[in-house]
Amino acid sequence: MSKNKKVRVDAAGRFAYDGLDRVIHEKARLGIVTSLATHPQGLLFNDLKDLCSLTDGNLSRHLQILQEAGFVQIWKGFKDKRPQTLCQLTARGQQRFLEYVAVLENVVTDALSGAPASQHKRVSEGWSPA
């Protein structure tokens, strides 16, 4: 028998999810990075905007953050004789995204190991609402 009376099933930091890089985790940027990860040849600014349902200003702001982190490369050029902006994930961005997704898979696994909604339990006697 263990001398330690308190049984800890979970270790400290078990649900800290340190690998969830905040640069990628922010909701709009998660959409942007996933779009780009599934289009390795890059996406035009306007197509990316549509795919992620973002405004010009919002997309620009998030792309700047991703560019500063070294995750996204912005290219200027012409398509059909019109000036265009092409957005592409960098190799580093792809790598960090893969690492991020691995943690996300852990979150999903943890979540699905939990009790289903129907098993919501009443707390024991002696507790009162704060």
Next chain:
Amino acid sequence: MSKNKKVRVDAAGRFAYDGLDRVIHEKARLGIVTSLATHPQGLLFNDLKDLCSLTDGNLSRHLQILQEAGFVQIWKGFKDKRPQTLCQLTARGQQRFLEYVAVLENVVTDALSGAPASQHKRVSEGWSPA
């Protein structure tokens, strides 16, 4: 043959992930809610703090946001004759978390359908760095 020359593989909003409730998605709160979802009987404040590697102040702040959203119930009581705080996901919080996780699974599926890191592609001729 379609008259529409532009082939759109992805529909607008395909990567908007509207179902990623921002109350749950924030990194620290995602850890808190996943901890609580896997402990339907509730968790003591100090145990939750350890599991999520949060400070007292941070945990209190995030619990307040979750409580205001109706996702978490806070209980006061005694354990081993000492005053304690118990945190528990509400039935509504559990339901919203399950909906959130379903979207998270879509993100993971989308991400894994993308090209692996080794397939980073050079952009075509004619594009220059912005």
